[in-house]
Amino acid sequence: MLRTACGILALALSLYAFYSRIRPGDQFPKLRDKWWGEGYRIMETHYVEDSRIEVTDKVLYDLQNRLKATQKLHPSYLGMGQRYGIRDNVMQDVLDYWTNHYNFTKRLEFINQYPHRFVKIRGLTIHFLYAEAQRKHQNTRVIPLLMVHGWPSSFLEFYEVLPMLVKSDPTLDFVFEVVAPSIPGFAFSDYPHKPGMSAIYIAQIFAELMEILEYDHYYVHGGDWGGVIIQHMAHRYPHRVLGMHSTMCYVNTITSNLKFIIGSYLPSLIYEPEEMRLWNKTANSIAFMVEEGGYFHLQATKPDTIGMALRDSPIGLAAYMLEKFSTLTNANYRDREDGGLTEKFTMEQLLDNVMVYWVTRCMTSAMRIYAEAITNYELEFNRYMRILVPAGCARFPNEILLSPRYILKERYTNLVHLTTYNNGGHFAAMEVPGSLAYDITSFVEKVEKMRPAKKRS
Amino acid sequence: MLRTACGILALALSLYAFYSRIRPGDQFPKLRDKWWGEGYRIMETHYVEDSRIEVTDKVLYDLQNRLKATQKLHPSYLGMGQRYGIRDNVMQDVLDYWTNHYNFTKRLEFINQYPHRFVKIRGLTIHFLYAEAQRKHQNTRVIPLLMVHGWPSSFLEFYEVLPMLVKSDPTLDFVFEVVAPSIPGFAFSDYPHKPGMSAIYIAQIFAELMEILEYDHYYVHGGDWGGVIIQHMAHRYPHRVLGMHSTMCYVNTITSNLKFIIGSYLPSLIYEPEEMRLWNKTANSIAFMVEEGGYFHLQATKPDTIGMALRDSPIGLAAYMLEKFSTLTNANYRDREDGGLTEKFTMEQLLDNVMVYWVTRCMTSAMRIYAEAITNYELEFNRYMRILVPAGCARFPNEILLSPRYILKERYTNLVHLTTYNNGGHFAAMEVPGSLAYDITSFVEKVEKMRPAKKRS
Numbered sequence: 053m054l055r056t057a058c059g060i061l062a063l064a065l066s067l068y069a070f071y072s073r074i075r076p077g078d079q080f081p082k083l084r085d086k087w088w089g090e091g092y093r094i095m096e097t098h099y100v101e102d103s104r105i106e107v108t109d110k111v112l113y114d115l116q117n118r119l120k121a122t123q124k125l126h127p128s129y130l131g132m133g134q135r136y137g138i139r140d141n142v143m144q145d146v147l148d149y150w151t152n153h154y155n156f157t158k159r160l161e162f163i164n165q166y167p168h169r170f171v172k173i174r175g176l177t178i179h180f181l182y183a184e185a186q187r188k189h190q191n192t193r194v195i196p197l198l199m200v201h202g203w204p205s206s207f208l209e210f211y212e213v214l215p216m217l218v219k220s221d222p223t224l225d226f227v228f229e230v231v232a233p234s235i236p237g238f239a240f241s242d243y244p245h246k247p248g249m250s251a252i253y254i255a256q257i258f259a260e261l262m263e264i265l266e267y268d269h270y271y272v273h274g275g276d277w278g279g280v281i282i283q284h285m286a287h288r289y290p291h292r293v294l295g296m297h298s299t300m301c302y303v304n305t306i307t308s309n310l311k312f313i314i315g316s317y318l319p320s321l322i323y324e325p326e327e328m329r330l331w332n333k334t335a336n337s338i339a340f341m342v343e344e345g346g347y348f349h350l351q352a353t354k355p356d357t358i359g360m361a362l363r364d365s366p367i368g369l370a371a372y373m374l375e376k377f378s379t380l381t382n383a384n385y386r387d388r389e390d391g392g393l394t395e396k397f398t399m400e401q402l403l404d405n406v407m408v409y410w411v412t413r414c415m416t417s418a419m420r421i422y423a424e425a426i427t428n429y430e431l432e433f434n435r436y437m438r439i440l441v442p443a444g445c446a447r448f449p450n451e452i453l454l455s456p457r458y459i460l461k462e463r464y465t466n467l468v469h470l471t472t473y474n475n476g477g478h479f480a481a482m483e484v485p486g487s488l489a490y491d492i493t494s495f496v497e498k499v500e501k502m503r504p505a506k507k508r509s
Numbered sequence: 510m511l512r513t514a515c516g517i518l519a520l521a522l523s524l525y526a527f528y529s530r531i532r533p534g535d536q537f538p539k540l541r542d543k544w545w546g547e548g549y550r551i552m553e554t555h556y557v558e559d560s561r562i563e564v565t566d567k568v569l570y571d572l573q574n575r576l577k578a579t580q581k582l583h584p585s586y587l588g589m590g591q592r593y594g595i596r597d598n599v600m601q602d603v604l605d606y607w608t609n610h611y612n613f614t615k616r617l618e619f620i621n622q623y624p625h626r627f628v629k630i631r632g633l634t635i636h637f638l639y640a641e642a643q644r645k646h647q648n649t650r651v652i653p654l655l656m657v658h659g660w661p662s663s664f665l666e667f668y669e670v671l672p673m674l675v676k677s678d679p680t681l682d683f684v685f686e687v688v689a690p691s692i693p694g695f696a697f698s699d700y701p702h703k704p705g706m707s708a709i710y711i712a713q714i715f716a717e718l719m720e721i722l723e724y725d726h727y728y729v730h731g732g733d734w735g736g737v738i739i740q741h742m743a744h745r746y747p748h749r750v751l752g753m754h755s756t757m758c759y760v761n762t763i764t765s766n767l768k769f770i771i772g773s774y775l776p777s778l779i780y781e782p783e784e785m786r787l788w789n790k791t792a793n794s795i796a797f798m799v800e801e802g803g804y805f806h807l808q809a810t811k812p813d814t815i816g817m818a819l820r821d822s823p824i825g826l827a828a829y830m831l832e833k834f835s836t837l838t839n840a841n842y843r844d845r846e847d848g849g850l851t852e853k854f855t856m857e858q859l860l861d862n863v864m865v866y867w868v869t870r871c872m873t874s875a876m877r878i879y880a881e882a883i884t885n886y887e888l889e890f891n892r893y894m895r896i897l898v899p900a901g902c903a904r905f906p907n908e909i910l911l912s913p914r915y916i917l918k919e920r921y922t923n924l925v926h927l928t929t930y931n932n933g934g935h936f937a938a939m940e941v942p943g944s945l946a947y948d949i950t951s952f953v954e955k956v957e958k959m960r961p962a963k964k965r966s
Contacts, residue, residue, distance in 0.1 A: 114578070121571070123820050126873035128813055129704045136704070136880055137813030247586045247593070346807030353803040356585055356594030357832045361818035361825020363580050368818020368825065375814045416583035423593055 081429055083256060083288075088236065088244040089175015098264040101170045105163055105240065107411050112156060115366055115410065119151045122367045133387040138375040142391045146370055149399045159404055163208070168240065173260050179240035180233035180261065181207045188220035192227050195496060196267045198258060198285075199232045202276020203418055204373040205479060206239045206408045207232045208401075213481045216489035224493065226500065228271075233261060235277065235421065239408050243417030250424040251277065252433055255284035259292065268292065271499075273492055275299035275480065277421055284433070286441045293441050295468075295499040297492050299480050301445035302453050303463045304434050311459055323456045327472070330447070330454045337453055344379055347372075351422035359416030369415060370406045377402060380478035382450045396483045437463060442502070444469035444495030446488065450477030468502070469495040538886055540713060540745075545693065545701040546632015555721040558627045562620055562697065564868050569613060572823055572867065576608045579824045590844040595832040599848045603827055606856045616861055620665070625697065630717050636697035637690035637718065638664045644684055645677035652953060653724045654685045655715060655742075659733020660875055661830040663696045663865045664689045665858075666938045673946035681950065683957065688722065690715060692734065692878065696865050700874030707881040708734065709890055712741035716749065725749065728956075730949055732756035732937065734878055741890070743898045750898050752925075752956040754949050756937050758902035759910050760920045761891050768916055780913045784929070787904070787911045794910055801836055804829075808879035816873030826872060827863045834859060837935035839907045853940045894920060899959070901926035901952030903945065907934030925959070926952040 087093040125140040125147075133139075166181045185194040197217065201209045210232050217228040234241035236249055236257060258281065262270055271294050272282035279300035286296035315322035319331040341348075350358055362369045378391035385392035393402065409415055424430070443464035447454050449472070457470055471491055476484040544550040582597040582604075590596075623638045642651040654674065658666045667689050674685040691698035693706055693714060715738065719727055728751050729739035736757035743753035772779035776788040798805075807815055819826045835848035842849035850859065866872055881887070900921035904911050906929070914927055928948055933941040 118578070121575070123870060126813065126816055126820060126870070127702075129702075132704055136877065137811035137816065139813070143817060245584075247589055343810055346803070346810040349806040350803030353800055354594035354832065356583065356596070357828050358815065358818075358825075359583055359594065360600060360828035361815075361822045363583060364825050365818045365821035368815075368821050371814050371817035375811065413580060413583070420593065 081432065083252065086246070086248065086253060087175050088246055088249060088253075089242075090245045093175070096172050096175075098171055098173070100264070103168050103170055105160060105168055107156065107160070111411055116151070118366050119147065122147060122365075125367075131389075133389060134375065134378060134391050135386060138371050138378065138391060139389060141389065142374075142378075142393055143367060143371050145390075146374065146393075146399070146403070147367055150366075150370070150403055154400070154403050156407055159400065159407070162211075163404065166214070170240075171261065171264055173257050173264070176236050176242040176244060176257070178233055178236065178242070178257065178261055179207075180231050181210075183214045183218045183228075183230040183232070185227045185229040186219050187227055188222070192220055192225060194229050195226045195500075196262075196270035197228045197230050197492070197496075198262060198270055198272045198282070199230055200235065200258065200272070200274035200278030200281050201232070201238070202274070202278045203238075203421060204376055204405070204409070205276070205482075206405055207234055208405050208408060209479065209481045211482075212485035213489050216485060217492065221493070224497065226496070228492075228496075231262070231265065231267075231270075233258060235281070235418075237417035237420060238414055239412050243414065243420075247420075248424060249421070250427065250430045251280040251421070252284045252288070252430065254281050254421075255288060259285055259289045262292065269294050271295050271297065271492075271496055273297040276478065280425070283437065283439060286439050286443070287433075287437050290441045294503070295442040295444065295496065296439065297444040297446070297469075297495050299446050299448060299488070300451060300453065301443070301447075301460050301464060302455055303459050305436075305462060308455075308459050308462055315456070322458045324458070327456045329449075330456060330472070333449070333454055340383060340452070344383075347376075348422060351419040352426040353423065355419035355423050356416055359419060362415040363413055366406075366410055369410060370403075372415075373406055373409065374402060377479065380450075380452065381483060382477055396477075397479075401482060439464050440466055442466050442468045442495075442499045444491070444498075445471075446480070446491040447472045448476030448478075448480045448484070448487075449473060451480075452478060468498050538889060540709065543703070543705065543710060544632050545703055545706060545710075546699075547702045550632070553629050553631075555628055555630070557721070560625050560627055562617060562625055564613065564617065568868055573608070575823050576604065579604060579822075582824075588846075590846060591832065591835060591848050592843060595828050595835065595848060596846060598846065599831075599835075599850055600824060600828050602847075603831065603850075603856070603860070604824055607823075607827070607860055611857070611860050613864055616857065616864070619668075620861065623671070627697070628718065628721055630714050630721070633693050633699040633701060633714070635690055635693065635699070635714065635718055636664075637688050638667075640671045640675045640685075640687040640689070642684045642686040643676050645679070648682070649677055650683040651686050652683045652957075653719075653727040654687050654949070654953075655719060655727055655729045655739070656687055656689045657692065657715065657729070657731035657735030657738050658689070658695070659731070659735045660695075660878060661833055661862075661866070662733070662936060662939075663862055664691055665862050665865060666936065668939075669942035670938045670946050673942060674949065678950070681954065683953070685728075685949075685953075688719070688724075688727075690718060692738070692875075694874035694877060695871055696869050700871065700877075704877075705881060706878070707884065707887045708737040708878070709741045709745070709887065711738050711878075712745060716742055716746045719749065726751050728752050728754065728949075728953055730754040733935065737882070740894065740896060743896050743900070744890075744894050747898045751960070752899040752901065752953065753896065754901040754903070754926075754952050756903050756905060756945070757908060757910065758900070758904075758917050758921060759912055760916050762893075762919060765912075765916045765919055772913070779915045781915070784913045786906075787913060787929070790906070790911055797840060797909070801840075804833075805879060808876040809883040810880065812876035812880050813873055816876060819872040820870055823863075823867055826867060827860075829872075830863055830866065831859060834936065837907075837909065838940060839934055853934075854936075858939060896921050897923055899923050899925045899952075899956045901948070901955075902928075903937070903948040904929045905933030905935075905937045905941070905944075906930060908937075909935060925955050 128139040166183050170177050199210050220227045237243040272285050274282040279298040282296050286293045311322050323331050378385045378393050473487050480488050585596040623640050626637050627634050656667050677684045694700040729742050731739040736755040739753050743750045768779050780788050835842045835850050930944050937945050
C-alpha cells in the first residue's frame with residue numbers, strides 16, 4: 053500500500069519535473085558576480101590569518117545560567133521511542149552532562165589542535181581548518197583535499213578522520229593535506245548579508261578559497277550539504293578538481309525517478325546482484341523522508357522563525373541537533389528509549405558540535421541553506437548536472453538515500469569508485485572514520501594511477 | 510506551471526486515497542474506551558470546580574529574566590518580508606513591548622472576567638470558560654453553545670465575540686450561554702498521559718463535558734482544530750448536537766479532490782457564479798500550503814523535539830506563534846516588513862495568548878494534536894464522514910482553505926447556511942467578531958425555525 057503510494061508520488065514528482073523543464077536549451081543559468089558582505093563591493097586583499105578559537109567567559113557564564121534555568125522537560129510518552137521527537141530522558145542526560153561534566157575550556161584544546169584560519173572572500177570572513185601533511189619520506193607527494201561538512205554538523209565532523217588522512221601510509225606514495233572550511237553562515241564563517249547563498253554560490257566561494265591558497269589542483273570530499281557543494285565544484289571547476297568523493301551521491305532527474313519507480317517493483321532491473329540489499333532501504337526511503345523530513349520542510353520555508361527559539365535556548369538547540377545524530381545514524385534508534393545517542397558518539401563529540409553552533413549563534417543562518425536550495429535556480433542545476441571528473445561514491449548502509457550504480461551513472465559519468473559498507477550512517481566521518489579514510493584514499497589512489505605521471509604535482 | 514503541478518499532486522493524492530480504501534465495509538473504526546490520566550482508570554466524580562486563573566510571581570520573575578537575557582536577534586534579510594520566517598524587527602517590537610509595557614497581572618483581570626471552571630474527565634482535568642446568558646426578557650430562550658479554539662490560539666480567541674453572543678438581541682427570541690473549553694494538552698486543560706488523543710477522542714471528551722454540565726442539546730462552533738473537533742461531535746452525537754457551525758468547513762474525499770482538479774481548469778463546473786471569486790484563492794491554496802506548511806509537517810511528525818526549544822525560550826515561543834497570526838490573517842502580510850501583526854490585533858491580544866502558552870508550558874502537548882491527527886485511524890473517519898445535523902459554514906476570504914458549495918455538500922449533507930464575507934482570515938473570532946457573532950446567530954436562527962416548536966427547550 054505504502055509502496056503504491058510512494059510509486060504514485062514519485063510518478064507525480066517525475067511528471068512535475070518533466071513539465072517544469074522550461075528551458076532545456078539554456079540548461080545552466082549563469083552565476084552572477086555576487087558580493088555577500090554588508091553594503092557594496094570593496095577591494096579585498098586575501099590575507100590569510102592564523103588564529104585560535106577562543107570563547108569569552110561571559111558567553112560560558114551566560115550558557116551556564118541558561119542551562120540551570122532550563123524548564124522542566126515535557127514528559128515523553130512511554131514506549132514510543134523517539135517517534136514524537138527526541139525524548140525527555142535523552143535530553144535530561146544531555147542536560148546533566150552538559151551542566152555538570154562538560155568542560156568547554158578544556159575541549160577548546162582539542163578543537164585548537166589544528167590551526168584555524170580566516171580569509172575574506174566576497175565580503176565574508178571564511179573560516180577553515182588546515183591539517184598539514186605529515187610526510188615520512190621526502191618523495192611522498194602531498195595531495196590537497198578539500199573536505200566540506202553539512203548540517204547540523206561542522207568542521208568538527210572531520211576530527212577523527214583527519215589524522216588518518218594526513219599521516220603517511222608506507223604503502224602509498226602520497227599523503228593528504230586537508231582544508232576543511234565552514235560553510236558561510238555556519239560556525240566561524242560569516243553569514244551572507246544578502247539572500248541567495250545556495251550550494252552553487254558556496255561552491256564558488258570554496259573554489260576561490262582554494263585559489264587563494266594557491267592550489268591549482270585538488271580533490272574534494274563531502275557529505276550532506278558538503279556533498280551537494282562539492283558536486284557543484286566538480287561540475288563547474290573540472291580543470292581544478294581532480295576528483296570528487298561523496299558519502300551522499302544522488303541523482304534527481306526525470307529518468308532516475310522513473311527508474312526508482314520501476315525498480316521498486318522489479319529491483320533486478322536497476323540493482324546489480326550485489327546491490328540487492330540496498331533495495332529494501334530505497335523502498336523505505338520515501339516513507340522515511342515523509343516521517344523525518346519535517347525539519348527539512350520547515351527550514352526550506354521558514355528558517356528564521358524557528359531560529360528565534362534555537363538561538364535562545366541551549367536545550368532547544370541541542371535537542372533539535374541531536375535528534376539528527378540519533379535518527380540519521382540509524383533509523384532503528386528511533387525505537388529505542390535512549391535514542392542510541394551515545395552508541396556511536398561520545399557526549400563530548402556531540403556537545404562540542406552543539407557548542408560550535410551555540411557560541412557562534414549560527415543556527416538561523418545555517419538553516420537558511422535549505423531555503424536557498426529549494427529554488428528553481430538551484431533545482432535546475434540539479435536536474436541537468438553531469439559530472440565529468442572522476443567520482444567516488446561511498447555507500448554507508450544507514451545513509452538516508454542510497455542509489456544503485458545504474459542510476460548514479462546518469463550524473464557521475466566517470467564513476468571510478470563505488471563501494472558499499474556494512475556499517476555507518478549519515479555521520480560516517482565521525483562514526484566509522486577508518487572506513488571513510490580508507491575509502492577516500494582508495495579512490496584517490498585509483499584516480500592518481502589514471503593520471504599521466506608527468507602531470508602529477 | 511504551478512497549476513499543472515498542483516493538479517498532478519492532487520491527482521496523486523486522490524489515487525492514493527483511492528488505493529488506501531482498505532475497508533469500505535467497515536468504514537468507522539470503533540472508539541475505544543480510553544483513560545488518559547496517569548496509571549489506571551479510577552472512579553471519577555465529575556465535580557465542577559469554579560476558579561480563577563492565577564500565576565505565581567516566581568513564574569513572572571523568571572519570564573522577565575528570560576526576556577531580558579534574550580540573545581540579540583539574528584538579522585533578517587532586507588526586502589524579503591516574512592518570506593524566510595518572522596522578521597527580527599517584528600520580534601524586536603514584540604520583545605520591547607513585552608518587557609517594558611505588557612502587564613500580565615493586569616491582563617489577568619481581563620482574562621478572569623469569565624469564570625474558569627475545571628472538571629475531571631477520563632483522568633484529565635478539563636478547563637473551560639463559562640459565559641452566562643444575559644437575558645433581558647424572561648421568555649428569551651437560553652441556547653447552549655460549545656465553542657472550540659484551535660492552534661496556536663486558545664479560549665482567549667473568543668473574548669471579543671462572547672459578549673455579542675451572550676447579550677440579548679431584541680429582535681431575537683433566544684440568547685446563548687457559552688462553554689469554551691481548552692483542548693486537552695492546551696492551556697489549563699491537562700495533557701493526555703498516553704498517546705492517541707486525536708480529534709475524535711477530544712470530541713468524545715467534550716461531549717462528556719456537555720453531558721456533565723447537563724446539556725441535552727446544544728450547538729457547536731469551531732475553527733482550525735476546533736472545526737475538526739466539532740465536526741466529529743456532530744457526526745458521532747447527532748442526538749445531542751442541534752447544529753454545527755464552522756469557519757473551516759472542508760471535505761477530503763477522492764471525489765472532492767477530483768472535483769478540485771477539474772475545477773482548477775473549468776471553475777464554472779464546481780463554483781456557483783457568486784463563488785467565482787473563491788476560485789483563484791483555491792488554486793493558490795496548494796502552493797500556499799507547501800510554502801507555509803512546514804510547521805504542520807514538523808508538528809505532525811516530531812512535535813516533542815521542537816517543543817524543547819519553544820518551552821524554554823519566550824521569544825522563540827512568541828515568534829513561532831505570532832508568525833501564524835501574521836500569515837494566516839492575511840497571506841499578503843508576508844510581503845510586509847512589519848508582518849501586519851498589529852493591523853488587526855493589539856499587542857495585548859497577541860501577548861495574552863502567548864502568555865497562556867508560556868505560563869502553562871503547553872506548547873509540546875498542544876503541538877502533538879498534529880501528530881495524532883495524521884494517522885490512518887483519523888484519516889479514515891475524515892474520508893467517509895457525512896454530517897447529517899444542520900451545518901453552517903462561514904467563509905472568510907483569507908481563510909486557508911475555501912470550498913465551493915458543490916464540494917461542501919458532500920460532507921455537510923444538511924448545509925442550511927453558507928456565507929462568504931469580504932473581510933477576515935483564520936482568526937476571524939478575534940479579527941471580525943461582529944461578523945462571526947452575526948453568522949453564528951443567523952445560522953442558529955435558521956435551524957431553530959426548522960425545529961418543531963414543542964421540542965425547543
